[in-house]
Amino acid sequence: MKVVPTGAVFYAVCNIKSENCKAKEGGAVTTVLLADSYEQVNTCKVCLNQKLRSGEWNVEGSRVSNMREVLDLAVVDPQGRVLVAVEIKINSSRHKKREKHILEQMSSKSSLRDVQYFIFATPDLILVCERNSDDPHANLHKLVRLSPKLSDPNFENLRQGETSSPLMKSKRHMLLERSFSKYFKTNAFTNELPNNIKNIFDSNEIVMEYVVKNT
Structure with a gap:
């Protein structure tokens, strides 16, 4: 259907x-x-x-x-091609020291073989990695590791939710997706990136729950 x-x-x-x-x-x-x-x-x-x-x-x-996947966030060009694939987790401690491994598992999927950049994001860290070569099974290398500026207005709803009432994990994940989709467009984030990936964020759309097309 x-x-x-x-x-x-x-x-x-x-x-x-x-x-x-x-x-x-x-x-x-x-x-x-x-x-x-x-x-x-x-x-x-x-x-x-x-x-x-x-x-x-x-x-x-x-x-x-x-081969089809649904990404938490994706930076896509006007033709719908994924330029950056983003995995969001609500709790960084559960995935400590496994962030790069999680991204490498993503990068090995056939539907993401043409994607050059991968990001692992939590309330505590943002890990940006790049594919080492055109080989879809090649390891990723770290470009930059950042700390999200949770004082940014885009995280306001998340902060309010934490203090007013306990949020279900799924709702917190949804809030994080919304917050990061906006935060990734701010100068506070893009100014800390290498120029090649900074230009990608500046010039393309960020989409939540993006369905990767078959290739």
């Missing part, structure tokens, strides 16, 4: 509720439109990936294979 992602990300209950659903009782979801009926379906990232990988859902009429 052909579906059309809307790009909207918000807090709601997932309509799919697969076994590993991350929003059965509420969480970060996105809305897709069923092309044949124009019905709107709210789905979490896990359920969306499952539908795409199984081939039950197709995007833009293309046959979906297991």
Whole structure:
């Protein structure tokens, strides 16, 4: 079935509720439109990936294979090609010393073989890595390791949520995606990057929950 992602990300209950659903009782979801009926379906990232990988859902009429991925954030050019793939985690301590390994696992996926830059982001750190060569299985090397400026206005909602009430992990993840999507466009972030990747952020769009097209 052909579906059309809307790009909207918000807090709601997932309509799919697969076994590993991350929003059965509420969480970060996105809305897709069923092309044949124009019905709107709210789905979490896990359920969306499952539908795409199984081939039950197709995007833009293309046959979906297991090469398709949904990225937390992506910097994309006007043709929809991913220039930077971003993985966001809500807790850096759980992934301490594994950040680069997580990015290398991402970079080895067939659907991301042409992506040059990868970012691992948490409230405590931003790790920016670059592919060593055109070989999709080559290791990444670190370009820069930064600390997010949580005093930036783009993190205001996140700070308010932490102090006012406990947030579900999925909702906190959604807030982080929104915050980083805006923060990555600020001078506070881009001025700390090497010029080659700085120009990419300055000149292209940042998209949340980006569905990687088959190549």
